[in-house]
Amino acid sequence: MNPQSHSAALRGPRPRFLFGGTAGTNRIARALLALGLAALLCLPACSFTPNKAESASSRNETAAEAASHLAFRTDEKLQQHFEKHGRETGCATAEEYLAAANAVIADPASLHKLQAEDGDDLYFLERTGEFVVVSPAGYIRTYYLTDRNYFDRQ
Numbered sequence: 447m448n449p450q451s452h453s454a455a456l457r458g459p460r461p462r463f464l465f466g467g468t469a470g471t472n473r474i475a476r477a478l479l480a481l482g483l484a485a486l487l488c489l490p491a492c493s494f495t496p497n498k499a500e501s502a503s504s505r506n507e508t509a510a511e512a513a514s515h516l517a518f519r520t521d522e523k524l525q526q527h528f529e530k531h532g533r534e535t536g537c538a539t540a541e542e543y544l545a546a547a548n549a550v551i552a553d554p555a556s557l558h559k560l561q562a563e564d565g566d567d568l569y570f571l572e573r574t575g576e577f578v579v580v581s582p583a584g585y586i587r588t589y590y591l592t593d594r595n596y597f598d599r600q
Contacts, residue, residue, distance in 0.1 A: 516548055519585040531590040535576065547589035550576045561600055570597035 518524035528540040537543040550556055550571050557570045565582040572594055579587040 516551060516580060516584060516586050517544065518587075519581075519583075527588055531588070534591050535589065543589065544586070546576070547578045547586050550578045550589070551580065557597065559597075559600070568597065568600055570594065 518527065524540050524544060528537065528543040532538075532540070532543050535543060535546055537546055551569050553571055555571060555573065557572060559568050560566070561568055561579075566587065567580040567582075569578040569580070570576070570592075575591045575593060576589070577592045577597060578589045581587050
């Protein structure tokens with residue numbers, strides 16, 4: 447027995463690594479495997495279904511349905527904002543005003559950003575100048591017309 451094989455025999459068998467690599471590649475392979483398993487476990491919780499027949503429009507309709515449930519915190523707040531901005535937005539009633547605000551939120555063409563200062567969601571539909579603010583609690587704060595520069599400054 448030569449000296450190299452004798453010292454290898456004393457250390458025991460060489461560890462076997464996944465994919466026949468080194469300890470470093472083994473750690474990477476285990477991490478990738480863990481990520482894959484986590485993703486698989488997340489799919490049912492995320493209600494993701496890999497259905498190619500599902501179109502983007504049906505996903506947008508779902509978003510529109512969810513958005514149509516947003517409201518002002520109180521009926522009084524809705525009425526106050528309608529009286530202030532209803533005419534400029536072309537709404538004849540408070541109900542139209544509320545529906546129009548929800549339509550902006552649900553429109554995939556609306557720009558969206560989170561206001562860092564207080565966590566409000568801001569929506570701006572550039573083609574019409576419509577602007578909606580939604581509180582972190584999910585209430586519409588206001589809806590009116592403005593311009594892109596205003597939206598960008600928020």
